[in-house]
Amino acid sequence: MPGPSLLKEVLQRFFSKPVTIQYPFESTDVEKDLRGKHYADLSKCIGCSLCAIECPADAIVMEKLQENKKPKQNPRGLYPVIDYGLCVFCYRCVTVCPVKAFITTDNYHLASPTKLNSRDITLKTLPEKKR
Amino acid sequence: MSVTKVVEIPVTLEIPIGPQHPALHEPLMLKVYADGEEVVKVDINTGYNHRGIEKLCERNSFYRNIFICGRVCGICNTVHANCYVRAVEYLMDIDPPKRAKYLRVLAMELERIHSHLIINAIMAEILGFDTLFMYIMRDREKIMKAKEILTGNRVLADYMMIGGVRRDVNGVKKDRLLNIINTIEGDIKRYIKIFETDDTITKRLMGVGVIKPSQITKYGLLGPIARGSNIKIDVRMGDKYDAYGEIPFNVIIRKEMDSWARMMVRWEETLESVNMCRYVLEHLPSDGPAVPDERRLPRRFPAGESFARVEAPRGELTYYINSVGKQVPYRVKIRTPSFNNIINSGFSYIGYSIADVPVILTSYDPCIACMERAIVINVKRGTRKSVSLKQLAKGEV
Amino acid sequence: MEVPEKIKFLSDLVKKVHSLKPNRIVLEIDKESIRKAFELLLENLGDTGFYLAVIVGTDHPDKNKISLDYYVITHPDKEVYVLRTWLPRDNPRIPSVVDILPAALSGECETYDLLGVVFEGNPHLKRGFFVSPDIYEKGVYPLRKDAKV
Numbered sequence: 201m202p203g204p205s206l207l208k209e210v211l212q213r214f215f216s217k218p219v220t221i222q223y224p225f226e227s228t229d230v231e232k233d234l235r236g237k238h239y240a241d242l243s244k245c246i247g248c249s250l251c252a253i254e255c256p257a258d259a260i261v262m263e264k265l266q267e268n269k270k271p272k273q274n275p276r277g278l279y280p281v282i283d284y285g286l287c288v289f290c291y292r293c294v295t296v297c298p299v300k301a302f303i304t305t306d307n308y309h310l311a312s313p314t315k316l317n318s319r320d321i322t323l324k325t326l327p328e329k330k331r
Numbered sequence: 332m333s334v335t336k337v338v339e340i341p342v343t344l345e346i347p348i349g350p351q352h353p354a355l356h357e358p359l360m361l362k363v364y365a366d367g368e369e370v371v372k373v374d375i376n377t378g379y380n381h382r383g384i385e386k387l388c389e390r391n392s393f394y395r396n397i398f399i400c401g402r403v404c405g406i407c408n409t410v411h412a413n414c415y416v417r418a419v420e421y422l423m424d425i426d427p428p429k430r431a432k433y434l435r436v437l438a439m440e441l442e443r444i445h446s447h448l449i450i451n452a453i454m455a456e457i458l459g460f461d462t463l464f465m466y467i468m469r470d471r472e473k474i475m476k477a478k479e480i481l482t483g484n485r486v487l488a489d490y491m492m493i494g495g496v497r498r499d500v501n502g503v504k505k506d507r508l509l510n511i512i513n514t515i516e517g518d519i520k521r522y523i524k525i526f527e528t529d530d531t532i533t534k535r536l537m538g539v540g541v542i543k544p545s546q547i548t549k550y551g552l553l554g555p556i557a558r559g560s561n562i563k564i565d566v567r568m569g570d571k572y573d574a575y576g577e578i579p580f581n582v583i584i585r586k587e588m589d590s591w592a593r594m595m596v597r598w599e600e601t602l603e604s605v606n607m608c609r610y611v612l613e614h615l616p617s618d619g620p621a622v623p624d625e626r627r628l629p630r631r632f633p634a635g636e637s638f639a640r641v642e643a644p645r646g647e648l649t650y651y652i653n654s655v656g657k658q659v660p661y662r663v664k665i666r667t668p669s670f671n672n673i674i675n676s677g678f679s680y681i682g683y684s685i686a687d688v689p690v691i692l693t694s695y696d697p698c699i700a701c702m703e704r705a706i707v708i709n710v711k712r713g714t715r716k717s718v719s720l721k722q723l724a725k726g727e728v
Numbered sequence: 729m730e731v732p733e734k735i736k737f738l739s740d741l742v743k744k745v746h747s748l749k750p751n752r753i754v755l756e757i758d759k760e761s762i763r764k765a766f767e768l769l770l771e772n773l774g775d776t777g778f779y780l781a782v783i784v785g786t787d788h789p790d791k792n793k794i795s796l797d798y799y800v801i802t803h804p805d806k807e808v809y810v811l812r813t814w815l816p817r818d819n820p821r822i823p824s825v826v827d828i829l830p831a832a833l834s835g836e837c838e839t840y841d842l843l844g845v846v847f848e849g850n851p852h853l854k855r856g857f858f859v860s861p862d863i864y865e866k867g868v869y870p871l872r873k874d875a876k877v
Contacts, residue, residue, distance in 0.1 A: 206525060210462060219469055233498075235483045256391070256398040290398045290489040295497065295625045386870060421749040545775040548803065551831025562776065562803070569806030637749040638799070638808070640781075649799070651784050666782045666835075674834040 234306040235289045239318040240280050242271060243327045244301035247278035251293035251302075259286035260293060263319070271327055282318040284310055370680050370688065388663040393419060393632055394493075396660065400650075401489060403665065406449065409442045410643040411665075412491040414650045417572060418639035419493055422632060422654060428619030431495035432574040437611045438482060438490050439573075439641075440604040444515070445474040446644035447597040447604075450696050451522070454594060457689050458535050463525065470518045477511045480504055494623035505612055512612070516605050523598045526591075536591035540691035542679050543588065550675045553668045554646025555600070556695060558584045559593035566642040580607050590694035630658060645669055645696045673697050731755065734802065735809060737772050741765055754797075754810040759822045762798070762813060766825050769800065778802045783835030785843045787872045792817045794845060815845065824850040844869040 221228055230236075240251075252260040265277040280293070294302040303325075310316060384403060388396050401412035413435060420427070452467035475485045482488035483498060490496055500508070526532055547557045557564050565582045567575045583599040585592035634656040640649045646668025653662040672695050680688055729745040731738065732753055741764065744756040757765055769778060781799040788795060798811040815822060824847035826832045836847045841855055841864075855864040868875050 206462070206466075206529075209466075219472075231479050231483070233483055234479065235489075254394065256395040288398070288402070288487070289484070290487075291483075291497075292394075292398065292489075292625075298626055548776045548779045549830055551779050551781070551834075564779075564803065564806075566806075635749060638752055638810075640808075647781065649782050651782070651797075653786060662784075662786045664782070664784045670834055670838075671831065674837075675831055678830075 230306055230308065232306055233304075234308065235291050236305050237284065237307040237310060237318075238289075238291070238294060238302050238304045239282065239322045240325070241301050241303050242274070242279055242322060242325045244299050245271075245274060245279055246299055246301075247274045247276040248298065249278060249280075250296055250298065251280050254292050254296050255287075256290060256292065257286050257288050259283045259288075265326075269326060279322060280318075281322065284316040284318070370683055370685065385663055385665065388660060390659060392658045393660060394628075396663070397491065397493070398489060400663075400665070401491070402487065404667070405486060406446050407442060407643045407645070407648075408487050409438050409490060410641050410648060412489070413439060413573075414639050414641040414648055415652075415663075416491045416493055417641070418637045418650045418652045419632070421637040421639060422635050422652065423493075423629070425494055427495045427623075428621060429574065429616045430618060431621040433611050433615055434481075434496045434500065434621055435491065436574045436578065437608055438478075438488060438496075440607050440611075441474060441478050441481065442488075443604045443644045444601050444608075445471055445478070447601045448474065450693070451526075451594060451597060454536075454690075454693050455532075457693050458531060460531055463522075467522065470515065473511050473515055477508055480507055480511075492623060492625060493628060495621050497622060499621050500615075505615075509609065509612055512605055512608050516602070519598065519601050519605065523595075523602075526594065526598060533591065535690060536589070536594065536694075537587075538589050539683060539687050540590045540679055540694060541588050546678070550678070551671045552646075552676060553671055554643070554696075555593050555596045556646070556672060558582070559596045560588040561586050564647070566640045566647050570640055572639075572641070574611075578607055578610055590690055593694045632656070632658070632660075643668055646672060669695075669697055729753070732807070732809075734805075734807065735769070737768050738765055741768075748810060752808045752810060754812055756812050756814075759796075759813040759815060762811065763823050763825055763828075765811060766829055770828060773802060776803055780829055780831045780835070781808075783832065783839055785839045785845055785871070787817070787843060789817070789873050794820050794843060796822065796839070796845065820845040821848055822846075823848050826850045826852075842869060842871040844872070 247262070249262050252262050260280045260282050262278040263281050265274070265279055267277070270277040282293075291304070294304060384399065387399060391399060397412055397415060400415040401408045403411050448467055448471045452464045452471070455461075455463040455467065478488055479485045481498070481500065481504070482490040490498065542552070542556070542560050544560050544562050546552075547560050547562050553564070561584055563582055563584050566572075567580070568582055580603050583596050583603065585596050632654050634654055636651070636653045638649065638651050640647055642648075648668055649664075649666045651662070651664040652660055655661045676695060680691055683691065729747065731742055731745055735755075738755065738757075741757050741761045742755045743758065746754050746756075748754050778800050781801050782797075784797045784799070786795045786797075793814045794817055796813050796815060800809045800811065801807070802809070813822065820843075822845065824832070824836060826836060826847070827849070833850075833852060836850050837853060839845045840847060840850075840853045847853060863870060
């Protein structure tokens with residue numbers, strides 16, 4: 201039999217709303233600086249590969265850009281692609297980048313039935329080349 | 332007297348929810364030989380290969396190891412990363428600024444609070460007191476929110492870096508953290524009163540699993556187990572690492588030597604941690620940048636050896652690093668407190684009944700996802716039956 | 729360097745003293761004298777005067793030796809002392825201390841399973857304590873530097 205203080209609280213809680221957040225229908229409120237989905241900004245990236253070297257989970261692979269799409273500051277034409285299945289979201293890549301070329305968000309809805317990586321969203325940040 | 336029942340309790344761990352028991356799978360088997368209801372002998376079988384992490388640390392650079400060692404344990408990841416970072420800082424003779432040390436203490440004390448809350452909730456669940464389990468877990472969510480405000484993530488706070496921490500706090504965050512800490516203090520005082528007066532808890536916990544002080548040091552048991560038996564060992568007082576030399580706190584010891592004393596030590600330590608967090612937030616110094624620039628940290632490390640200790644929520648955690656001057660360490664040795672506590676404690680179950688075995692095991696604070704299954708072998712009939720540890724605790728065998 | 733005042737009774741067993749960061753004292757002892765050192769510690773500091781914290785084994789294939797460290801922490805004043813021995817790499821055997829100090833059980837079982845150091849007199853040593861069967865059936869000690877796992 202619970203002690204008197206717990207019994208009172210149990211009876212009070214019986215008539216109030218449960219604290220469970222029904223996740224897919226409501227969303228938890230998270231901080232703005234939560235470590236969520238991040239991707240590279242190709243208008244700043246210089247292709248040095250430091251993020252791929254420092255990643256503790258080996259989740260970043262450098263891929264080559266097409267010849268006519270290379271931005272001015274990236275002569276080697278390499279850009280990072282993050283595999284969100286391997287990533288542990290430690291943000292070591294974000295803090296070690298010499299030109300601060302990573303865009304960070306607080307998006308944590310990353311469960312998916314297929315493999316997710318950052319290739320498409322990174323390629324959208326390529327600056328437009330004027331001919 | 333012949334043995335009529337052999338109770339095998341295999342306890343398995345899974346990564347990453349494996350607190351204080353590092354790496355992959357970790358089957359721990361307590362072979363309990365029982366005669367009727369009384370325990371006669373206990374054999375402990377382990378088969379875990381947490382050394383996968385030690386061999387892995389020899390192949391990765393010192394910086395990648397910070398994140399690898401932080402993932403040894405899910406519940407106490409901050410203290411593992413802190414011990415590794417301090418061992419490397421001793422090697423290089425680096426002293427971080429005071430503001431960074433105070434912030435490290437804040438992160439570690441928040442982790443101590445949430446770890447003690449969860450083990451007390453599990454003890455309530457093992458005894459069958461499910462209502463209390465749910466209430467403690469609901470209040471623990473406030474601490475997880477505080478960790479999210481401070482470090483950026485609820486569970487795995489990758490917060491430590493060589494030379495300081497990775498994020499700073501501003502005025503707004505400080506006020507929100509202070510509000511959370513003041514609320515949780517009232518909750519904890521209520522729970523302490525329940526643990527002291529409630530019949531369900533006191534009758535099951537008092538007098539169970541008594542360990543004498545001379546047995547503690549001979550068998551090498553650490554942490555709240557030692558403090559519940561009147562031995563005052565606490566690495567925070569002994570080594571005074573980080574900012575613990577400047578923050579006032581008391582080391583809690585109890586004289587009753589049983590499982591109830593161990594759980595009460597944890598509750599009172601939680602109250603001390605709340606006071607420490609409040610002191611840190613009110614007295615944060617501003618003598619230097621707490622966040623080092625990670626792009627300018629050194630790449631080569633000098634040769635030498637160092638040994639760092641830290642007070643994890645479960646006891647004393649030690650790291651030994653041996654470096655020969657390259658970019659990767661030569662040897663990293665991790666000794667977690669549960670390693671000593673669980674393997675060396677086979678003597679303390681003898682003489683108590685079978686239903687007391689889960690209670691004693693939980694009061695040592697082993698990993699959580701490991702309290703899963705027990706197999707009861709009836710030797711006469713040769714049958715095996717699988718029961719869960721909760722049924723064993725309620726005496727349904 | 730001098731042997732510290734608190735453990736002066738160990739001085740005739742000690743061959744060399746140096747330090748380990750940050751300010752821990754390392755005493756080098758012969759492998760046959762380790763048991764005597766622990767008996768002296770129990771006699772002079774008492775049952776609750778110290779505890780054995782860790783046993784660390786390191787493989788040094790270049791010197792052809794295995795180093796074994798016993799970390800002892802004294803109780804009220806929290807000093808850390810390291811007792812270090814060197815064992816030959818091809819036949820590492822040392823008398824066990826588990827009957828006088830049961831805290832050594834976990835450390836000795838682990839060092840046997842992972843490095844191959846045999847502690848004579850310890851009845852609980854067995855392979856498969858930590859290492860999974862597919863590795864120990866090949867007779868491989870995973871923490872040695874030449875082991876490929």
